[in-house]
Amino acid sequence: MRRAFAHEEVVVRRGSRSGLPLIVAVHSRELGPAAGGCRLRRYDTWQDGLADALRLSEAMTYKAAVAGLDFGGGKSVIALDRDTELTADLREAALADLGELIASLQGAYRAGPDIGTGPEDMAVLRRFSPHAYCAPEELGGVGSSGGPTATGVLAALRAGAQHVFGSASCTGRTVVISGFGSVGSGIAAGLAAEGAHVVVSDVDQSRKDVALARGYEWVEPDQALSAPADILVPAAIGGVLSESTVPRLTAPLVVGPANNQLTEDSVADALAERGIVWIPDYVASAGGVVYVLSREAEGYSHEAADKRVQTIAETVTHILDLASTTGATPFRTAQQIAEHRLAAARSRVA
Numbered sequence: 001m002r003r004a005f006a007h008e009e010v011v012v013r014r015g016s017r018s019g020l021p022l023i024v025a026v027h028s029r030e031l032g033p034a035a036g037g038c039r040l041r042r043y044d045t046w047q048d049g050l051a052d053a054l055r056l057s058e059a060m061t062y063k064a065a066v067a068g069l070d071f072g073g074g075k076s077v078i079a080l081d082r083d084t085e086l087t088a089d090l091r092e093a094a095l096a097d098l099g100e101l102i103a104s105l106q107g108a109y110r111a112g113p114d115i116g117t118g119p120e121d122m123a124v125l126r127r128f129s130p131h132a133y134c135a136p137e138e139l140g141g142v143g144s145s146g147g148p149t150a151t152g153v154l155a156a157l158r159a160g161a162q163h164v165f166g167s168a169s170c171t172g173r174t175v176v177i178s179g180f181g182s183v184g185s186g187i188a189a190g191l192a193a194e195g196a197h198v199v200v201s202d203v204d205q206s207r208k209d210v211a212l213a214r215g216y217e218w219v220e221p222d223q224a225l226s227a228p229a230d231i232l233v234p235a236a237i238g239g240v241l242s243e244s245t246v247p248r249l250t251a252p253l254v255v256g257p258a259n260n261q262l263t264e265d266s267v268a269d270a271l272a273e274r275g276i277v278w279i280p281d282y283v284a285s286a287g288g289v290v291y292v293l294s295r296e297a298e299g300y301s302h303e304a305a306d307k308r309v310q311t312i313a314e315t316v317t318h319i320l321d322l323a324s325t326t327g328a329t330p331f332r333t334a335q336q337i338a339e340h341r342l343a344a345a346r347s348r349v350a
């Protein structure tokens with residue numbers, strides 16, 4: 001049963017150094033400590049930042065549960081308003097404030113990078129608490145999670161291709177990747193090495209020269225969703241799959257790392273009605289969190305953590321097989337798997 005207040009703990013504090021609103025949302029620790037990224041971005045109001053933290057921490061609970069991690073969902077937000085200039089000093093002060101807050105939670109929340117933060121920022125948090133991951137390698141972290149996230153998406157994509165096309169191989173397949181950033185470029189490289197026809201797109205036109213130099217085709221962002229494709233990879237922003245965009249899709253398989261791809265849950269039904277197989281974003285994008293938590297929280301070697309990331313393929317196969325048997329969408333099936341794990345953990349405690 002869905003609870004009216006689903007979150008275990010939410011802390012909202014004005015940073016003593018920065019004066020900025022800081023939010024840490026711990027959605028669930030039923031499977032273990034709450035893990036999730038630290039988002040630093042502008043909001044119209046700090047309450048919008050709070051809403052973001054609540055939504056994203058809940059999504060992290062599902063991501064960790066389906067990935068088989070013994071971690072729960074959390075998220076932190078440093079909410080900038082529209083006018084304040086983010087100087088280097090203000091950034092440092094806000095991160096120090098957040099580091100202090102994370103330390104006070106004594107391991108209940110484990111941070112990593114998210115939109116607006118990166119490995120250098122995690123190094124600032126680590127001055128206050130060991131519970132901040134992905135600091136640069138020379139400081140003992142694993143650095144950016146973009147590479148393992150791309151590895152996980154490729155594993156999910158191959159499992160999806162096996163289901164849809166009867167072969168996991170992407171040789172000769174046309175794959176459109178919308179968002180040629182840290183994760184999108186890793187996915188493109190993996191697919192090109194396998195002989196796929198790689199088409200990329202980005203709102204940042206400076207990425208076009210890089211893409212062409214690597215031998216990829218370029219499509220303008222407003223054409224990316226409707227470009228002819230066997231596989232579409234949303235690797236930029238959320239909300240790209242809606243009642244209005246689904247009718248324009250050409251690819252029978254959609255799988256990518258972008259968080260919150262659906263504008264509403266019902267879009268999963270619209271995709272299924274069109275015969276499009278959509279691998280839930282939080283399943284496909286789990287490679288980064290699986291790798292980072294395995295290495296930094298659980299002491300796995302690089303090889304063992306990488307192997308664990310590859311198990312995303314088995315998870316996707318399981319979800320798609322189960323969905324075919326029951327007639328439920330892959331989205332609903334993944335949710336049920338997560339809810340089962342959470343209910344089992346709850347009943348052990350009760």
Ligand SMILES: NC(=O)c1ccc[n+]([C@@H]2O[C@H](COP(=O)([O-])OP(=O)(O)OC[C@H]3O[C@@H](n4cnc5c(N)ncnc54)[C@H](O)[C@@H]3O)[C@@H](O)[C@H]2O)c1
Pocket residue numbers: 145146147149178179180181182183184201202203204207221235236237238257258259285286288
């Ligand atoms: N990095 C990770 O480990 C990770 C993990 C899980 C999920 N994700 C999600 O995957 C997505 C990509 O992450 P990333 O780390 O590569 O980010 P990134 O910022 O490195 O790359 C995103 C790229 O998308 C482009 N972009 C923005 N809006 C666009 C649009 N409308 N159309 C086309 N391109 C657009 C940007 O210019 C940028 O080049 C994000 O949604 C992120 O939240 C990332």
